[in-house]
Amino acid sequence: MTEQQKQLVKSTVPILREHGVSLTTHFYNRMFEHNPELKHVFNMGNQQNKKQQTALAMAVLAYAEHIENPAVLMPVINNIGHKHTSLDIRPEHYAIVGKHLIASIGEVLGGAANSELLEAWALAYQQLADIMSGHEQKIYGQQTAKTGGWAGWRPFVVKQKIKESEEITSFYLYPSDGGAVADFHPGQYLSLRIFLPELNLLQPRQYSISCAPNGIYYRISVKRESGTEHPDGMISNRLHTYIQEGDLIDISAPAGTFVLDEHAESPKVLISGGVGQTPLLSMLEELIAKGDEMKTPITWVHGCRNEGVHAFKDRLVELEQNCTFLKKHIFYDSPAETTADQHKGWVELAMIADDILQDNADYYICGPAPFISKHHNFLLGKGVPKEKIRFEEFGPASLQVG
Template sequence: MLSEQSVQIIKSTVPVLEVHGVAITKRFYELLFGAHPELLHIFNHANQKQGRQQTALANAVYAAALHIENLAAILPAVKQIAHKHRSLGVKPEHYPIVGTYLLKAIKEVLGDAATEDILNAWAEAYGIIADAFIGVEAEMYDRAHAQAGGWEGFRAFRIGRKVRESDVITSFYLVPEDGGAIAGFEPGQYVSVKIDIPGDSHTHIRQYSLSDSPGKPYYRISVKREDAAQDRPAGKVSTYLQEYAGEGSVIRLSAPAGDFVLNRTDDRPVVLISGGVGLTPMVSMLNALAEKHPHRPVTFIHAAQNGGVHAMKRQVDELAGKQPQLSVYYCYGQPTAADRERQSFHKEGYVDLPWLKSVIAQPDAGYYFCGPLPFMRTVRRALREWGIPESDVHFEFFGPAASLETASAVR
């Protein structure tokens, strides 16, 4: 338990973290990688350059300070982050290193305002939070290894098939190189892919949702090629996979992870809402529902720019033709002339509440959504305005967690 004095000191730093949180975490990563460059083999460099990782960590630190008297309130966030850590291979010995450089960053950014009492209080709090992560992750490591078909660390998989799904998305069917069984997973979970790119000094790890239902002799991931845009560099791993990794190539995977999963015990209708490549976990859920729960009504809503980038449309349409309980709707932001001629979409523009109300016949349902951050904010706001209970709303971020409010918690 945290001492009462430390609790009060941590609470007093909440306004400071609200203002300086990102500056602290930015400096933290600079110090960390300067002293331990080997950790660059774990972290996503693109998220670092775009500031997403720094903001996510700042929000996590802010939340810990805000709920310091009741850390159980942030347990869901701890579990979500712990899933990612287990998937990436974060180990207990990494936590003291992180604590050391987090405290150094606080001291550097806040200067004289970071008194010895404040630093001691945060050291005490960090130790308790780190122990919570280590304990949760230890259980996850044990389960991943002990389950049927499970394994520890990263395992070699061969690309059995490579299928182009759209102009920008390609699916990879992955089978274990050792010919053994593979672990089961829950629809919505992801795997970490570890890649060594020729000529690059760092190993790269990326997390991709599994895009087919469980129970197959393979894992399928569907990867969007991330092209350079404005201040965002081209995706190294997505480009490598699409342009250089062919059938027969070997990549390494960690066992499936993630807490964004379909509730298979709830018999109510399901609403799956996706934007862009965010359809990958939705298709996994959709296929699982069709195979194992065909009685549950499902509304599948997907938003894309146009038919050229709309992946897996044929498969979903074929499924809808066989499943009377499945309703499918597409929203195109900028449909092409061919899209109009084929009448391949149901709404032009963007997903909004009036349209959702018009296509969702039974609002008493479980809602799952995933996609680009602006899309997710729009959907979250619409469901809230509709009065959908928070307990029925589930979503997943691709990359570091962000805020679905109009601005991040930490500036």
Template sequence: MTSEQKALVLATVPVLRENGVLLTKHFYNRMFTHHPELKNLFNMGNQKNDRQQTALALAVLAYAENIANPGVLMPVIDRIGHKHTSLDIRPEHYSIVGKHLLASIQEVLGDAATPAIIDAWTVAYNQLAQIMMGHEAGIYAQQTERTHGWTGWRPFLVKKKVAESAEITSFYLYPADGGKVAPHLPGQFISLRIFLPQLKLKQARQYSISSAPNNEYYRISVKKEKGVELHTDGLISNHLHEFVNEADQVDLTAPAGNFTLTEEMNAPVVLISGGVGLTPLMSMLHSLIEQNHAHPITWLHGCRNESVHAFKDQLTAIVADNPQVKQRVFYNQLSGQEKEAGILEGHLDINKVPELDLEADAHYFICGPTAFIQKQYKDLVAAGVNKQRIYFEEFGPQVLALN
């Protein structure tokens, strides 16, 4: 890009800040009108609640703000790239998106979208597309280079369906072809795709893998959401609970995601989860124990009550068998017996755990609802924890930018 084109893109930042979601809503409506088949690729639940539009608006704004040095966005590009490969996004999709995004900029900005601005954004988009396609090609290559790895959608069978709590059920997924699977990195997710009769569409959702890495199967642990209307979240999750049974088939893509144990884990680990956010941390905990992690492991978990506390008995057994593992649990509602058992009342609050040692060299992994992540992150930073040692996973479109 020329310096003049970069300046023109940067000049659109105030408009994107004010009208970014308006632009992305227009874009998605336009693209789905011309390419209704792409509804099978996008999460239509997040289209209903505007989370996808907001996430895209934030991404476009961040790119415009950093147009002079897009390399600073590599952590974001990596996260988006993992999500794209999990949905089997390919280079041809970038051409479609680019055509309708540029047309939407022109239609939403009207007379303000001069030919020079459209030319600048055309160059900018093509530059971003090349960066994204190149990065995603690398992720696809890594997936195929793994032992038993693959790319694209692969049929799996549900071999076991196990209730873990009143709301969360685990699904043990084995390749339908009888083959092996690539061991995931603890914390990664898989995309699961099924046909939804009420939408007359195939829909895919990402679910964290809750099992330890192995060559045989993946386990996902899914929360049943409240509400049955099409505009509510949880269309796929509820369908899995109600209609998918043992021996049924689903499609999966290979494990993806960068919310994982770091390569060098020679330090204490603190796992902080809210509700179903414990699923990727279960995989991390199992892996750390299997690796005979030599440092303390602390798990802090919060949920409404005992009935919705998934893996409660498993975690109790793990703590009993592994002296280096400590656990503190918060329930919103407590019985007298639970108070005697040492369970804390209220929402998870690290400041209410007096024995908690927030060591400077520890690694902190947070997963749960958006507000939960924000609170835990803020409290850790206030307690003096280095931001670079805090990692978090936000379910759904990424809208948090805390680091």
């Protein structure tokens, strides 16, 4: 791209800040109208709640702002790349997206989008597509190089289906071909896809792996969503109601960048809300499995409504009994009783500051966006370095903190 073309792209930044979601909404409507087959690839729940449109608008804006040095966006590109490989996104998909994105810029901006601007954006998009696709090919290569690794979709058998609480059920997934299961980094997720008769579509969803790597199976633990009219509710309810032991589900290889630093010997503080505990449970099991070697102090902080919806409560007690370096703090909206490690109300880190504010500790937070923001800001306010705080927001990233 020429310097003039880069400046043309940057000139659209104010428009993208103000009208980015309108542009991406137009783009998705256009693309699905002309390429309806892509509805099988995209999460239509995130289309309905506008999370995907917002996430794309933020990404396009960030790219336009950094068009002169897109390398600074590599952490974001890496995160998106993991999501794309989990959905089996391939280079040919970028050509389709590019076609409709450039057309949408012209249609939304109208007379403000002259041929020079559209040409600049077409070149900018191709540059981004090359960066993204190239990075994703590296991730695919890493996945297939592992023992038991693969790319794309692979059928797994549901060998066990276990109810963990009033809302959460675990599914134990074994490869249908009897082959090996690739290791993963604790904190990563799987994508699965199932057919939704209500939408007449295959639909993908990401679920965190809730067990430590074991080489035999993966476990996902799914919360039943409260409504069936929303696509997310359709998926979780279908898993809970219709998917039974012995059924096959297509799974993509483990992916994700919210992962445990397995080699750091610093204290670990794991903070979760509701079903947000699932990736942290994988981390906890792995830390305890390696505990005899590392003796890493661990503090587990979890909040949910009550004991009835508290999944893995007994598992946590079991882990605590076998681990002298694990402390826990549980917050219930309505506890049967309060104790030194069981508290009433929402998670309040200030109440347990003496246990969680440890020198050089690493913090991992997972839950709804307001939950993450609250605790991230508390830790920053207490002087915890930003780089020591990792977090995961389920769904397309919309959260900007710190």
